[in-house]
Amino acid sequence: MRKSHYTEEQISFALKQAELGTPVAEVCRKMGVSEATFFRWKQKYGGLGPSELRQLRQLQEENTKLKKLVADLSLDKAMLQEVLAKNVWPAPSARAFTTWSDQSTPTYPVTRHIGPG
Numbered sequence: 440m441r442k443s444h445y446t447e448e449q450i451s452f453a454l455k456q457a458e459l460g461t462p463v464a465e466v467c468r469k470m471g472v473s474e475a476t477f478f479r480w481k482q483k484y485g486g487l488g489p490s491e492l493r494q495l496r497q498l499q500e501e502n503t504k505l506k507k508l509v510a511d512l513s514l515d516k517a518m519l520q521e522v523l524a525k526n527v528w529p530a531p532s533a534r535a536f537t538t539w540s541d542q543s544t545p546t547y548p549v550t551r552h553i554g555p556g
Contacts, residue, residue: 445470447492450480457481 449470456466457477467477484492 445472447496448489450484451487451489451492453477454481454485 453466453470453472457463463474463477467474470477484495487495
């Protein structure tokens with residue numbers, strides 16, 4: 440989501456001015472925005488105060504971050520499931536490896552000849 444050039448207070452003030460009877464064209468001229476932008480603000484934020492508007496923006500930003508996180512985790516999960524579906528260790532080899540590793544390996548004493556002899 441793109442960051443707005445206008446604060447929540449400025450947007451709320453512009454909407455309030457129009458509600459109080461100031462012509463929309465004049466409010467837009469003072470704010471330096473087009474009428475299309477003003478009406479988009481009115482449609483999106485109409486009836487909200489500055490604090491509610493700020494909270495709405497914070498929730499939208501958090502929602503965007505969480506959606507990205509869910510997408511990343513879903514991709515990771517799909518990749519892991521794909522790897523598991525390929526049977527990295529075929530069943531017979533896995534059994535043979537397990538049985539071989541469970542057997543105890545014989546140990547032999549190591550003798551070392553020291554000195555002449």
